[in-house]
Amino acid sequence: MHVPHLPRTRSLRALFSALCSVALGAGLLAGAGTATATTPAQAPAAQAAAGSKVVGYFTEWGTYDRKYYVKNVETSGSAAELTHINYAFGNVTGGKCAMGDAYAATDRAYTAAESVDGTADTWDQPLRGNFNQLLKLKQKHPDLKILWSFGGWTWSGGFTEAAKDPAAFAQSCYDLVENSKWADVFDGIDIDWEYPNSCGLSCDESGRDAFPKLMGALRAKFGQDYLVTAAITADATAGGKIDAADYAGAAPYVDWYNPMTYDFFGAWDTTGPTAPHSPLTSYSGIPKADYHSSATIAKLKGLGIPASKLLLGIGFYGRGWTGVTQSEPGGTATGPAKGTYENGIEDYKVLKQSCPATGTVAGTAYAKCGSDWWSYDTPQTIATKMSYKNEQGLGGTFFWELSGDTGDGELIKAID
Incomplete structure (x- = not known):
């Protein structure tokens, strides 16, 4: 049996906000591109408070070899802990947002055993796949918000073309996110551009403007009724990737940033030295200065980005x-x-x-077994990182990605 779409609420919220703004006077409202609530009545109904956001990535391809389904988000207890899910990834090609894997997203038929609500898909229902399963999950958890994430490491090359006409790109993204077949699935968009203006010696000020122009166009198109977020680099080194793009200039347009404070070190350096891939702080012998989470957060805050718009990133995996x-x-x-x-x-x-x-070292864990050496976070080191997150006044936590956790959600429960 097809689960009917949830009732639309955005248009009603938009009308209510408009009426409130008339009553309060335009002088009280923030300018275009800044999501600001002037009274409790104008705040989005289920928007998580600063500090409490828990955002997890769900990978589209994980339903294949990993056999990690939307149902697992529910049975692990993760759905009850999450405030937001980032669905990864949509493609960016030809200057537009595009489907990633349409079969996985909208066509795959789920059996009763695989389905969130225990009901099998039928051949004639208009929507199947992950999107339909996400709708079922939202029925169980009405406050859960879902964003469609575009780009990622594989598909970020398309952003260069998209940046040439930000308005057209934003329109294509809006049309795809709000396609009538799945219009109730998504509550916003997440941009994972790896990385803006990564052009070596040819980088200049005009290139640095590409990111804020893109995010500004998305905010203008999606408005204040949708979430607009971005996963961004954690490279805080002098002249590094944070310096290559104007993340501060784009900050007014985003609800929050997800600085990817993991993968600082790994076996792409095949002979080492071994180092934890997600250190919270520096430590004696760290292979590269400022390759740790606290340096990333300090750099972004130093640019004037509000702490409440920064989430701390955690990897649910080891390197x-x-x-x-x-x-x-x-x-x-x-x-x-x-x-x-x-x-x-x-x-x-x-x-x-x-x-x-x-x-443990620098707020994370490592393990030596035989001749193998791994680094990863545990519930204990996550607790340390949550103390740091609270001390810094950050907006919450995000992680890559849900399937890496235990079947009973050990890591996500440590976040909460």
């Missing part, structure tokens, strides 16, 4: 090397450790069993 003899960070290696889907990377739920943590 590792093999051929390592030294237990502590800083050892040499012979290459990436073997992983289930890709060498050098492994889910937390696997590492918890196969290579338990043997030490």
Whole structure:
């Protein structure tokens, strides 16, 4: 049986906000591009308060080899902990937002055992796939918001073309997100451009403006009734990727940023030195200065970006090397450790069993088992990071990605 679409509420909220703004006077309202509530009545009904956002990425392709379905978000207890899901990824091609995998998103038929509500899809229902399952999840959790994330490492090349006509790009994204077949699934859009203006010596001020122009166009098109967010670089080094784009200039247009404070180090440096991929702070012997979460947050706050618009990023996976003899960070290696889907990377739920943590450094954990060396976060190190998040007044936490957690949501519960 097809679950009917949820009633539309955005148009009613927009009308109510407009009436409020007339009554209060235009002088009280923020300018275009800034999401500001003037009274409690104007605040989005289920918008999470600063500090309490918990945003998890759900990967479109995870339903294949990983067999991680929307149902698993419910059965693990994760849905009850989440405030937002980022659905990853939509494509960016030809200057427009586009479907990633249409079969996975809208066509795949789910059995009763795979379905969120235990009801199998039928051949003639108008919407199947992940999108229909997300609708069912939202019925169970009415306050849960879902954003469609576009780009990612594989599809970020399309943003260069999109930036040539930001308004046309924004229109294409709006039309896709609000397609009538799935118009009630998404509550906003997340942009994962890796990375704006990464052009080496040819970078200039005009290139730095590309990102704020793109985000400004998205905000203008989606308005204040939708969420507009972005995953951004964590590279806080002098002249690094944060400096290459005007993230401060785009900040008024976004509800929040997701600085990707993980993957600082990994086995792409095949011989090491071994180092935790998501250090919270610096430590003696860190291979590269300012490659840690606290440097990222300090740099972004120093640019004038409000702390409430910054979420702390956590990886639900580890990165590792093999051929390592030294237990502590800083050892040499012979290459990436073997992983289930890709060498050098492994889910937390696997590492918890196969290579338990043997030490901590810089607010995260590491593990030496045999000749393999891994680094990853545990519930204990996440607790440390949550204390930091609260001390800094950050808007919340986000993580990559849901399928890496245990079947009972061990890591996400540590966030909460």
